[in-house]
Amino acid sequence: MTPSGQDLLDRMAGALARRRVRVIDLTQTLSHSFPSIVLPPEFDQSAPFRSEPISRYDADGPDWYWNNFSCGEHTGTHFDAPIHWITGRDDPRGATDSIEPSRLIAPACVVDCEAETAKDADFLLTRDHLLAWERDHGRIEKGSWLLMRTGWSKRSDATLYQNFDETGLHTPGPDLSAVRFLVDERQVIGFGSETIGTDAGQAAHFSPPYPCHSLMHGAGRFGLQCLTGLELLPPKGALLITPPLKILRGSGSPLRVLALVEAAD
Ligand code: MN
Numbered sequence: 039m040t041p042s043g044q045d046l047l048d049r050m051a052g053a054l055a056r057r058r059v060r061v062i063d064l065t066q067t068l069s070h071s072f073p074s075i076v077l078p079p080e081f082d083q084s085a086p087f088r089s090e091p092i093s094r095y096d097a098d099g100p101d102w103y104w105n106n107f108s109c110g111e112h113t114g115t116h117f118d119a120p121i122h123w124i125t126g127r128d129d130p131r132g133a134t135d136s137i138e139p140s141r142l143i144a145p146a147c148v149v150d151c152e153a154e155t156a157k158d159a160d161f162l163l164t165r166d167h168l169l170a171w172e173r174d175h176g177r178i179e180k181g182s183w184l185l186m187r188t189g190w191s192k193r194s195d196a197t198l199y200q201n202f203d204e205t206g207l208h209t210p211g212p213d214l215s216a217v218r219f220l221v222d223e224r225q226v227i228g229f230g231s232e233t234i235g236t237d238a239g240q241a242a243h244f245s246p247p248y249p250c251h252s253l254m255h256g257a258g259r260f261g262l263q264c265l266t267g268l269e270l271l272p273p274k275g276a277l278l279i280t281p282p283l284k285i286l287r288g289s290g291s292p293l294r295v296l297a298l299v300e301a302a303d
Contacts, residue, residue: 039140040181040227046145046277053300062276064265064295066191068114072264073196075112075234084110087292111290117282118228118236118251118261122289125256132258134288141260142281144227146183146297147175148271151210155188159201159208160240165215168224175273180225183262183278186212190232191266201239211238214249221257228260232268236261262295271297 039047053059066072074086087109093099111134112118120132131138149171154161163186172178188210193199201208211231212220220226229236229250236250246252254261262280276297283291 039143040179042179043144043181043277046275047143050277050298050300058301060299060301062267062270062297062299064267064271064278064297065115065293066264066266068109068292071196072114073199073234074110076200076202084112086110087113109292111285111288111292112263114292115262115264115266115295116290116292117280118255118263118290119282119288120255120258120260121287122261123248123251123255125252126258129255129258132255134282134285134291137260137282139281141181141227143277143279144181144183145179145274146185146230146271146276146278147171147178147226148185148187148268148273148276150187150269150273152187152189152269155190155210159210160238161188161210162213162238163211163216164213165219168216168219171273178220178224178226181227182224183228183230183280184220184224184226185230185262185265185268185271186210186232187268187271188232189269191264191268200234205240206242207234207239209233209235209239211236211241212250213238214244214246217249217253221253221259226259228262229254230262230265232265234263236263261290265295267297271299275300 089105089107094103120126120129237248276299279296
């Protein structure tokens with residue numbers, strides 16, 4: 039863990055002892071109806087979440103209830119590991135089972151872009167926006183998550199959530215200047231979004247394409263997608279707990295994202 043993460047954990051331990059910590063769930067419910075990513079038809083597709091009962095206190099298992107479930111690794115609220123992208127393919131600690139566990143507890147900085155996104159679904163977060171945020175809230179410390187709050191998780195309609203038209207997806211995300219700044223100048227642990235990808239919907243047309251996936255994962259950093267409840271977090275001071283499932287050589291997994299926030303005394 040980075041020194042800033044350790045400091046926040048120490049503070050949180052004090053707040054825990056005083057029973058002043060709130061636990062906030064940033065996770066969407068995993069169900070068949072939650073939208074999955076859709077790639078252009080020339081590529082293979084990720085399977086949506088499916089669940090089939092094995093037994094439900096019935097003849098197949100009189101005293102117990104359980105299901106078989108299946109889904110793509112990148113389904114629902116989920117974690118992107120560095121090996122998800124070709125730029126991170128050789129990262130020796132870049133798979134879900136090999137990531138150093140201390141990197142899975144980290145502070146979060148939350149940048150509120152709800153007003154901009156309401157006006158423009160293709161809104162791009164830039165380096166200048168991040169510098170303006172730092173003037174108000176202080177530096178984005180090394181090892182922090184940068185979470186982009188857009189209000190996108192409130193779109194319960196699957197069509198509006200994906201926001202497709204004939205030119206592709208229209209969802210907000212960071213531009214190249216923001217990603218470079220976060221990776222190189224602030225050394226964040228990763229980037230989190232409320233949308234299906236960490237990149238903007240139109241990022242296939244950026245140069246380089248998908249800069250958040252390409253640069254973050256190439257530098258051993260993570261992604262979180264389909265987050266919800268970001269409006270419940272302070273701009274700074276939340277501690278995120280983000281362990282993916284320990285899938286052998288996994289590229290990511292659905293997960294429960296919890297934030298610890300110190301409540302006012
Ligand atoms: Mn993903």
